[in-house]
Amino acid sequence: MKESNPDKLCKDMFSHHVIKQFVMLAILLCSFGMAGLASAERIKVVTSFTILADMTRQVAGVHADVVSITRPGAEIHGYQPTPQDLVQAINADLLIYNGLNLEQWMDQFLQHLGDIPSVRISAGIAPISIDAGVYTGKANPHAWMGLENANIYIDNIADALSDIDPQNKPHYMTNASQYKARLSERILPLKADIAALPEQARWLVTCEGAFSYLAADLGLKELYLWPINADSRATPQQVRRVIDHIRLHDIPAIFCESTVNTAPAEQVASETGIHYGGVLYVDSLSAEGGPVPSYEDLIVVNVNTIKQAIDSGLTRTQNE
Numbered sequence: 001m002k003e004s005n006p007d008k009l010c011k012d013m014f015s016h017h018v019i020k021q022f023v024m025l026a027i028l029l030c031s032f033g034m035a036g037l038a039s040a041e042r043i044k045v046v047t048s049f050t051i052l053a054d055m056t057r058q059v060a061g062v063h064a065d066v067v068s069i070t071r072p073g074a075e076i077h078g079y080q081p082t083p084q085d086l087v088q089a090i091n092a093d094l095l096i097y098n099g100l101n102l103e104q105w106m107d108q109f110l111q112h113l114g115d116i117p118s119v120r121i122s123a124g125i126a127p128i129s130i131d132a133g134v135y136t137g138k139a140n141p142h143a144w145m146g147l148e149n150a151n152i153y154i155d156n157i158a159d160a161l162s163d164i165d166p167q168n169k170p171h172y173m174t175n176a177s178q179y180k181a182r183l184s185e186r187i188l189p190l191k192a193d194i195a196a197l198p199e200q201a202r203w204l205v206t207c208e209g210a211f212s213y214l215a216a217d218l219g220l221k222e223l224y225l226w227p228i229n230a231d232s233r234a235t236p237q238q239v240r241r242v243i244d245h246i247r248l249h250d251i252p253a254i255f256c257e258s259t260v261n262t263a264p265a266e267q268v269a270s271e272t273g274i275h276y277g278g279v280l281y282v283d284s285l286s287a288e289g290g291p292v293p294s295y296e297d298l299i300v301v302n303v304n305t306i307k308q309a310i311d312s313g314l315t316r317t318q319n320e
């Protein structure tokens with residue numbers, strides 16, 4: 001844990017030739033300062049994006065201050081870290097990032113940080129490969145969208161926190177298992193709702209191919225405009241391909257993501273006459289007070305949005 005600041009302050013005060021009374025005062029102030037620090041000792045954790053920050057807060061409870069480098073709503077794949085991001089991370093006890101090529105800026109960022117402990121939190125998940133574009137064959141980075149993988153993330157977070165703060169390990173382990181139980185309790189019934197939809201309507205069409213893990217979890221077939229947000233521009237060919245599939249399979253709805261331009265998806269909806277289901281959330285939480293302030297909310301809101309849009313799309317086709 002970093003206690004360098006009060007420590008350094010004390011040493012600086014002693015290194016100067018202050019008169020005796022000032023030395024006595026400094027000793028008093030420093031011991032008071034140290035006592036204050038010991039009683040409210042919280043580790044500082046920096047995460048690359050808001051979803052990992054929320055998961056980490058759930059596991060850390062009162063024992064850590066957790067901040068996210070990218071803000072709510074920000075695009076994370078091609079994010080450009082600022083000098084302030086570096087300053088914020090340099091005095092952290094732990095840096096948590098996703099890996100699987102999600103944060104394309106992370107290698108360079110870590111190089112600047114020196115010896116801060118860092119953990120790639122997706123370690124141990126079963127990756128799904130990207131099946132189109134220049135990233136074909138590489139792991140899809142959005143692994144947190146699958147419930148089983150989310151459980152692995154949570155365990156990895158608990159382990160990482162316990163490594164740097166072993167005395168609070170029992171808290172981290174308890175919080176992690178309670179968090180996992182809470183997620184299952186909330187998300188599993190929603191999966192049953194999706195399974196109850198007509199089989200041929202169970203499609204998830206989106207802007208970014210970011211929902212492979214969620215689609216697999218929910219038993220949905222997947223279709224998207226572009227494979228990954230790092231090159232988030234729908235080419236005429238990509239739009240054509242999606243339109244053709246929608247017509248071929250009678251797909252009832254299309255969605256887009258909260259962190260990108262939704263116009264191409266809306267264009268596909270109006271050209272095919274299918275229901276535009278609105279935005280889904282994947283790469284970022286909303287700010288506090290927004291629709292998805294936590295990971296748990298993000299999954300619940302997404303699954304409900306998908307279910308309602310497919311229902312509306314089906315009603316629309318039946319009325320035609």
Ligand SMILES: [Zn+2]
Nearest residue numbers: 208210229283
């Ligand atoms: Zn993404």
